[in-house]
Amino acid sequence: MEKTLSTYSGGCHCGNVKYSVDIADDTEFLECNCSICRRAGWLLVFVDESAFRLEGDPPLTDYLFHKKEIHHTFCPTCGVRSFSKGATPDGAALYAVNVRCTDADLSKYKINEYDGASL
Numbered sequence: 001m002e003k004t005l006s007t008y009s010g011g012c013h014c015g016n017v018k019y020s021v022d023i024a025d026d027t028e029f030l031e032c033n034c035s036i037c038r039r040a041g042w043l044l045v046f047v048d049e050s051a052f053r054l055e056g057d058p059p060l061t062d063y064l065f066h067k068k069e070i071h072h073t074f075c076p077t078c079g080v081r082s083f084s085k086g087a088t089p090d091g092a093a094l095y096a097v098n099v100r101c102t103d104a105d106l107s108k109y110k111i112n113e114y115d116g117a118s119l
């Protein structure tokens with residue numbers, strides 16, 4: 001059965017960073033307790049390259065830590081972390097989208113706790 005997708009607009013606070021993202025309606029959002037997610041208040045969903053479209057080439061500050069595999073980008077003007085970019089083990093791009101930075105109706109989705117702190 002074909003999954004039903006919704007497309008949302010997202011981005012940072014000041015408008016430098018804008019993107020659109022397709023999220024399956026049965027997706028469950030993750031509330032992660034790792035050192036960066038808890039500080040930044042992330043509510044996240046992982047999508048592949050085909051579901052994430054960044055508008056233009058916005059200025060982004062990159063932040064790497066731990067295994068340095070995930071680019072925890074943020075807007076240099078307003079500081080908002082609206083998405084991060086990583087890769088799957090086979091090298092395909094994988095985006096972590098902070099759904100709090102999109103116009104998605106968060107109450108439509110189930111939220112699961114994710115124990116990222118133990119990784």
Ligand SMILES: [Zn+2]
Pocket residue numbers: 012013014015016017075076077078079080
């Ligand atoms: Zn901004």
